[in-house]
Amino acid sequence: MTTLHQPPATLAWHGGPSGYLELIDQTLLPRQCRLIQCRTADDVHEAIRSLRVRGAPAIGIAAAYGLCLAMQHAEDDEERWFAALKRAVAHLASARPTAVNLIWALRRTAAAAQRLRGQVPPTQLGEALLAEARAIEQEDRQTCLAIGQLGAGLLCDGMGVLTHCNTGRLATGGLGTALAIIYCAVQAGKQLHVYATETRPLLQGARLTAWELLHSGISVTLVCDSMAGHLMQQGRVQAVLTGADRIASNGDTANKIGTYALAVLARHHGLPFYVAAPVSTFDLSLSEGTQIPIEERSGREITHPCGVQAAPDGVQTYNPAFDVTPAALITAIVCEHGIIRPVDSQHVALVAGKAPHPRGSTVPLG
Numbered sequence: 005m006t007t008l009h010q011p012p013a014t015l016a017w018h019g020g021p022s023g024y025l026e027l028i029d030q031t032l033l034p035r036q037c038r039l040i041q042c043r044t045a046d047d048v049h050e051a052i053r054s055l056r057v058r059g060a061p062a063i064g065i066a067a068a069y070g071l072c073l074a075m076q077h078a079e080d081d082e083e084r085w086f087a088a089l090k091r092a093v094a095h096l097a098s099a100r101p102t103a104v105n106l107i108w109a110l111r112r113t114a115a116a117a118q119r120l121r122g123q124v125p126p127t128q129l130g131e132a133l134l135a136e137a138r139a140i141e142q143e144d145r146q147t148c149l150a151i152g153q154l155g156a157g158l159l160c161d162g163m164g165v166l167t168h169c170n171t172g173r174l175a176t177g178g179l180g181t182a183l184a185i186i187y188c189a190v191q192a193g194k195q196l197h198v199y200a201t202e203t204r205p206l207l208q209g210a211r212l213t214a215w216e217l218l219h220s221g222i223s224v225t226l227v228c229d230s231m232a233g234h235l236m237q238q239g240r241v242q243a244v245l246t247g248a249d250r251i252a253s254n255g256d257t258a259n260k261i262g263t264y265a266l267a268v269l270a271r272h273h274g275l276p277f278y279v280a281a282p283v284s285t286f287d288l289s290l291s292e293g294t295q296i297p298i299e300e301r302s303g304r305e306i307t308h309p310c311g312v313q314a315a316p317d318g319v320q321t322y323n324p325a326f327d328v329t330p331a332a333l334i335t336a337i338v339c340e341h342g343i344i345r346p347v348d349s350q351h352v353a354l355v356a357g358k359a360p361h362p363r364g365s366t367v368p369l370g
């Protein structure tokens with residue numbers, strides 16, 4: 005059994021309802037592992053927007069705590085308190101549009117206060133918000149473990165596994181999603197070799213996945229995104245494993261830009277393409293992937309990698325942060341409820357749709 009070493013906590017709430025959120029500023033990794041404090045909802049909005057905290061489950065957890073911060077100084081009047089809550093949900097939800105975990109976590113946290121409306125004074129509702137945010141974080145830890153243990157069976161001893169972006173401890177409240185599968189397979193004694201794509205333009209693979217896997221003692225080789233086809237042609241890769249930011253009810257999956265190209269390559273080379281994601285990443289209100297909002301980010305991320313100019317002034321850019329992989333290219337999706345295979349509406353509903361969260365009611369965003 006391989007011993008895995010723990011990196012520092014990705015995010016942590018300190019104190020009671022009047023406390024604050026502390027998180028690793030992931031924009032500084034791997035050069036510095038610096039913790040920053042978020043003491044207002046604006047701090048959390050900025051941290052999510054600028055990818056100081058990123059990865060679908062982690063931004064959901066951060067946003068839930070952001071809602072706690074937003075309501076720390078809200079007025080005592082109940083009507084005004086709930087109006088402020090609604091505004092804070094809308095504000096935090098606007099930080100990034102693609103990962104559905106963000107709005108899912110905000111709605112769930114806000115619903116915890118809604119359930120107590122009229123029963124306790126607004127001054128006590130902060131405790132309910134914090135309890136729900138903490139529950140979301142703790143459940144995510146369990147969810148990651150379940151995904152890891154379920155998915156580990158998909159990987160065989162000696163495999164080369166290609167992964168994209170960062171889907172590990174830095175992206176969740178626990179072990180991760182796709183990386184949890186790798187951690188659990190290695191812990192179960194399987195020898196794997198991970199190929200991490202650098203993940204242009206923001207290099208989550210190079211800066212974060214390589215850092216995280218090295219920290220954990222997992223064998224990892226960093227490659228440029230454009231090398232994936234060559235690796236497959238050379239027989240170095242036996243499976244591709246990624247995370248997800250939003251999965252439509254037919255299994256179409258939005259994930260970090262470049263994922264779709266990897267799925268096409270995997271199909272061409274006859275390799276399995278696996279997706280790992282919690283149920284909170286499924287958006288069953290969408291029938292297909294074309295309905296998923298795709299975040300477009302500043303072209304400066306392309307022209308100035310790591311802040312250094314690498315393209316001529318004035319060049320046009322196009323910088324979608326995510327793409328959609330059609331369900332037909334996905335061999336299986338691993339979630340905490342089980343493995344969805346084949347990936348189609350019927351099997352998504354059967355596995356991801358079962359046992360919805362009992363407290364998963366929603367608050368309209370207005």
Ligand code: MRU
Pocket residue numbers: 055058059060061103168169170171172175176180181182208246247248249259260261325
């Ligand atoms: O822009 P990012 O870094 O937030 O993108 C993250 C991804 O695309 C991950 O693959 C996804 O959120 C799953 S994280 C468990």
